[in-house]
Amino acid sequence: MLNRASVRNVHIYDANDPGIVLGGLVLTNGVTTANFYSMVEIVFLFNQGYTLRDENGITVGRDDHPLQPGKYFIVTAGSITVSDETWLVRAAVPATTYPEEFCHAVRERDRGCVMTGKGARRAAVGYWVGLEAAYVFPLAYEHHWIKHNYGDWITLEPESRRSINSVQNGLLLWRDLRIYFDSYMVSINPDDNYKIVCFMYDDNNIAGTHLDKAFVEDPKRPVDQVLRWHFRQAVLANMRGQGEPVFECDFPSGSYILDDIMSGPKAGERMEFELFTRLAGYSICN
Structure with a gap:
């Protein structure tokens, strides 16, 4: 069975606890940094503002630049909560x-x-x-x-x-x-x-x-x-x-x-x- 996480080339961390992977993405054509921010906001809830930094410590803009493979760290003075939005099990039936x-x-x-x-x-x-x-x-x-x-x-x-x-x-x-x-x-x-x-x-x-x-x-x-x-x-x-x-x-x-x-x-x-x-x-x- 395919493990979605095993083939990711983008990984998301909390900058305050960088030892634990919070999520990630298999990066394909067309995903911009603005797209990435919007996706992060579906997966996580924030009670204060946040930014994303790459593994070199550079803040990632919310724009049309293509997202690059690598590690990304959520930087916020507030809390990060993983969304509990319902995921409905689905399989490919005939x-x-x-x-x-x-x-x-x-x-x-x-x-x-x-x-x-x-x-x-x-x-x-x-x-x-x-x-x-x-x-x-x-x-x-x-x-x-x-x-x-x-x-x-x-x-x-x-x-x-x-x-x-x-x-x-x-x-x-x-x-x-x-x-x-x-x-x-x-x-x-x-x-x-x-x-x-x-x-x-x-x-x-x-x-x-x-x-x-x-x-x-x-x-x-x-x-x-x-x-x-x-x-x-x-x-x-x-x-x-x-x-x-x-x-x-x-x-x-x-x-x-x-x-x-x-x-x-x-x-x-x-x-x-x-x-x-x-x-x-x-x-x-x-």
């Missing part, structure tokens, strides 16, 4: 479990991968092999969606009247990117001109690029509130402490999937996610 109305709406709007910009040449004849619809806010957590009123931001209701299935909560991606997106290894920052941020190695040369302007201006695109939620989740998953687990999703033929899940990390949360995702498209008929 997209075939998703409701047809959701997948159809996302395909018809995007017609190709929104991150790479590569279209589906045979979409006109219904050939979508390799492209999969991804939920921004996962279907398994519809109760969380309802509790925190995310449906209030949705203006295009699906036929099922379940706002979480709206096209405004979905993206069309190549299968590998859909898995990375579900695993919080790639995300989109709506507060930085819809920049694509890769939290693991970038095999698609998309890190630091931006979503196409035409897509951003489409009123059917995902709303900023759910994109922002996903980005915060990705920051927490990858930068807080030792990072959250990345779950296996490619089970070999003949393996006991239930046993593999229950013997892994966060077994209860993982099982809940798997069950709710796989069963969410079904209803009980009397």
Whole structure:
């Protein structure tokens, strides 16, 4: 299983206790020092102002300069508290479990991968092999969606009247990117001109690029509130402490999937996610 912390090349410390690593980041293209400050403020809470210094003791500006690999120290006269913001366990389950109305709406709007910009040449004849619809806010957590009123931001209701299935909560991606997106290894920052941020190695040369302007201006695109939620989740998953687990999703033929899940990390949360995702498209008929 991939350990997010083991491949980091940026490490964060408290300047007053430099022997303990508080978090870190796998640095990819496009991350600026201003981006880094905003990410730090998702992971940590401060009761006074703070600055970041590099390992040479130089204060890091909050600007558009590219962040460099290395050690960074939080300098503050106040306290540093690690955020306890909820991270919702998520794994890459087969997209075939998703409701047809959701997948159809996302395909018809995007017609190709929104991150790479590569279209589906045979979409006109219904050939979508390799492209999969991804939920921004996962279907398994519809109760969380309802509790925190995310449906209030949705203006295009699906036929099922379940706002979480709206096209405004979905993206069309190549299968590998859909898995990375579900695993919080790639995300989109709506507060930085819809920049694509890769939290693991970038095999698609998309890190630091931006979503196409035409897509951003489409009123059917995902709303900023759910994109922002996903980005915060990705920051927490990858930068807080030792990072959250990345779950296996490619089970070999003949393996006991239930046993593999229950013997892994966060077994209860993982099982809940798997069950709710796989069963969410079904209803009980009397």
